[in-house]
Amino acid sequence: MIKKTLLxxxxxxxxQVATAKDWKQIRFATEGAYPPFNVTAPDGSVxxxxxxxxxxxxxxxxxxxxxxxxxxxxxxxxxxxxxxDAISASMSITEERKKKVDFTDKYYATPLALVAKKGSxxxxxxxxxxxxRIGVQRGTVADNFAxxxxxxHGVELVRYxxxxxxxxxxxxxxxxxxxxxxxxxxxxxxxxxxxxxxDFAGSKVYGRNAEEKAVIxxxxxxxxxxxxxxxxDQLNKALAAIRANGTYERISKKYFPHDIYGE
Amino acid sequence: MIEWAVITENLPExxxxxxxxxQLTVISLAAxxxxxxxxxxxxxxxxxxxxxxxxxYTYFFRGTPMLVQxxxxxxxxxxxxxxxxxxxxxxxxWLVFRDPYGCALVTFALNTCAYTTEILxxxxxxxxHGEIEAAQACGMSRLTMIRRILVPGALRRAxxxxxxxxxxxxHGTAIASTITLVDLTGAARNAYSQHFAPFEAFIFxxxxxxxxxxxxxxxxxxxxxxxxxxxxxxxxxxxRA
Numbered sequence: 493m494i495k496k497t498l499l500x501x502x503x504x505x506x507x508q509v510a511t512a513k514d515w516k517q518i519r520f521a522t523e524g525a526y527p528p529f530n531v532t533a534p535d536g537s538v539x540x541x542x543x544x545x546x547x548x549x550x551x552x553x554x555x556x557x558x559x560x561x562x563x564x565x566x567x568x569x570x571x572x573x574x575x576x577d578a579i580s581a582s583m584s585i586t587e588e589r590k591k592k593v594d595f596t597d598k599y600y601a602t603p604l605a606l607v608a609k610k611g612s613x614x615x616x617x618x619x620x621x622x623x624x625r626i627g628v629q630r631g632t633v634a635d636n637f638a639x640x641x642x643x644x645h646g647v648e649l650v651r652y653x654x655x656x657x658x659x660x661x662x663x664x665x666x667x668x669x670x671x672x673x674x675x676x677x678x679x680x681x682x683x684x685x686x687x688x689x690x691d692f693a694g695s696k697v698y699g700r701n702a703e704e705k706a707v708i709x710x711x712x713x714x715x716x717x718x719x720x721x722x723x724x725d726q727l728n729k730a731l732a733a734i735r736a737n738g739t740y741e742r743i744s745k746k747y748f749p750h751d752i753y754g755e
Numbered sequence: 756m757i758e759w760a761v762i763t764e765n766l767p768e769x770x771x772x773x774x775x776x777x778q779l780t781v782i783s784l785a786a787x788x789x790x791x792x793x794x795x796x797x798x799x800x801x802x803x804x805x806x807x808x809x810x811x812y813t814y815f816f817r818g819t820p821m822l823v824q825x826x827x828x829x830x831x832x833x834x835x836x837x838x839x840x841x842x843x844x845x846x847x848x849w850l851v852f853r854d855p856y857g858c859a860l861v862t863f864a865l866n867t868c869a870y871t872t873e874i875l876x877x878x879x880x881x882x883x884h885g886e887i888e889a890a891q892a893c894g895m896s897r898l899t900m901i902r903r904i905l906v907p908g909a910l911r912r913a914x915x916x917x918x919x920x921x922x923x924x925x926h927g928t929a930i931a932s933t934i935t936l937v938d939l940t941g942a943a944r945n946a947y948s949q950h951f952a953p954f955e956a957f958i959f960x961x962x963x964x965x966x967x968x969x970x971x972x973x974x975x976x977x978x979x980x981x982x983x984x985x986x987x988x989x990x991x992x993x994x995r996a
Contacts, residue, residue: 565944568951592951627935631948639949650935651945657830661935664833665842666853 515555515723519576520546521562525654528679528747529582532561541752544743545599545734546580546714552730552739565631565653568592571715577723579715582673584633586709594718596727598711600744601754603696604634605674607662607681614669615694622646627658627667634671637707655680662690669693675752711754761955765946772942773963779928779938783863784921790868795875795909796901809872816869822930824866829858829934859931867924874916878909911982918975922968929964939963 522542524532530540538559550557560576571579571593585595606616606626614620623646628635630651643649650667652658658670659681670677674696681687699705716723734740735753744751762769798809816824832838832852841849851857882905890900932941943960947953980987 565948566953569947569953572951588949589951630944635948651937651941652935653933653944660830660833664830664853665839666833666855 515553515577515726517556517558518550518578518723519558519560521560521567521570521576521579522581523564523567524561525564525656526582526676526680529676530580541600541743541747542580542582544746545740546578548734548739548743549714549727549730552733553726563653564629568715571717574717577716577720578727582676582712583715584709585711585713586633586636587706588636589715592718593715594721594724595713595715596724597731598713598754599731599740600675600752601711602673602675602752603698604637604671604708605677605696606669606671606693607659607677607687607690608669608693610689610691612669612691612693616671616697617694618642618645618647620694621669624648624668625650625666627652627661627670628672629653629655629658632673633708634673637704638671640707641704659686675748679747758950758952758955761946761950761952762959765942765949765956768937768942768945769939769959769963772937772939772960773967775931775936775941776925776928776939777967779859779863779931779936780921780925783860783867783928784924786860786864787867787871787924788917790864791871791875792906792910794868794872795879796906798872798876799879813869813872816866817873821862821866821927822933825859825862825930825934828852828862829855832858855931855934855936858934859928859936863924863928863931866927867920870920870923871917874913874920875909877916878913879905881912882908914975914979914983918972918979921975922971925967925971926964 520543522530522538522540524530524538526540526542528540530538530542533539538561543559547557562570562575562579562581564581567579567581567583568589570576579593583589583595585598589595604616606614608614614624618641621642625648626638626642627650628638630653632655635649635651638647638649650658650661652661655670655672655676658667658672661667662670663686674692677692682690682692697704697708699708714727716727740753741751744753794809794812797805798813800806829852838849838852842853851861886904886908887900890904895903928938929940931938932944935941937945939960943956946959947956950956
């Protein structure tokens with residue numbers, strides 16, 4: 493009897509060891525179309541803040557990172573079907589997404605902002621946007637926000653598969669403004685020649701009340717499958733380490749004038 | 756595990772999407788067919804210059820994917836400052852290309868027109884010599900012959916091939932969702948990105964497409980019975996007895 497119990501305990505232990513996977517290699521996915529967070533280099537590789545942070549985490553964890561490029565709107569389903577192990581693609585931590593996947597702690601937080609022609613009097617408020625055509629990237633926090641607070645109240649929402657297409661249509665005059673992550677707009681459009689006639693319209697939005705805050709979420713994290721709690725814990729530990737040893741600050745400085753971790 | 760909420764919550768959007776898909780399909784098919792009839796006549800005309808001109812048009816539209824054509828018209832044209840200036844001054848011809856709906860209709864109509872032209876041209880070439888000789892014997896002018904004999908006959912013979920083109924077109928309109936239009940596929944993509952449930956979102960759209968396809972097939976079967984009845988196998992009366 494004791495023997496059997498021992499055997500059983502041994503088996504259970506063995507199983508646990510087997511599930512507590514040794515992450516020798518982590519397959520990260522990113523979109524490669526969301527500058528400066530993730531962009532595709534001319535040679536096809538991915539670069540950017542999301543990529544650098546994840547690579548720094550891997551270095552801290554002494555594991556190998558490989559990268560997969562994945563379209564934004566198929567990102568979470570592909571993670572769940574094991575096409576890769578983690579998403580580092582400026583994905584905001586939201587309640588809706590948490591139903592499907594798990595997140596690490598946030599690695600940065602940025603407000604949303606409205607981008608329009610210089611001198612535009614538009615503001616990110618319902619009264620100002622009524623009857624206007626506002627472009628968002630489908631499935632982003634900006635989309636969720638605009639869908640929730642604006643779409644049913646007379647704002648015409650135009651959804652794009654990629655943020656770059658929204659900028660194209662903004663330049664072409666097809667939409668009045670784009671509602672987007674402010675850092676993305678800064679690095680991906682406003683500081684580029686194509687965006688020189690454009691600027692933020694109105695103030696940036698972190699969430700002006702509890703409802704808005706619930707949609708915008710607590711920041712951007714790395715998404716992993718719910719069952720991979722060990723991976724989440726290891727990534728969180730590594731994240732705390734690179735915050736403490738200055739690596740994070742160095743990477744942030746490379747892309748932005750200030751630390752984008754948020755409070 | 757099927758999440759039915761993906762479908763039930765987005766039902767109104769699916770319905771609106773289906774309506775847009777039907778509009779795009781029917782309008783572009785109608786415009787394409789009307790334009791294809793004269794083009795097919797020109798394509799089969801003896802004048803090499805005219806025939807080659809029409810051939811160049813159909814060659815381009817049949818030789819490139821419709822998605823590429825749509826992206827060219829929508830994002831490509833919008834890139835030019837000259838075009839943007841026309842939009843700014845409210846030039847109504849160019850404003851068609853500012854509207855995604857207009858871009859989709861123009862592209863789809865030109866695309867289906869190219870295919871339909873070749874289908875009709877083939878049917879025109881297959882006109883039996885006897886019909887042409889009979890028309891000439893009756894003293895018909897070339898135009899009268901085209902109007903009374905060649906085009907009606909070609910339209911009948913083209914029906915089976917054209918029914919395929921119509922179904923391809925219905926399915927082809929799915930790419931309208933890449934230029935911000937919320938057609939049936941666009942509705943499915945929105946539902947998918949809200950719930951992260953691709954299977955439910957797309958299988959439902961797929962089922963609707965299938966129903967519409969079957970309805971189209973049924974309509975064409977009726978049309979063939981009406982206009983191609985003389986070519987169908989006759990049912991033997993004795994077999995029934």
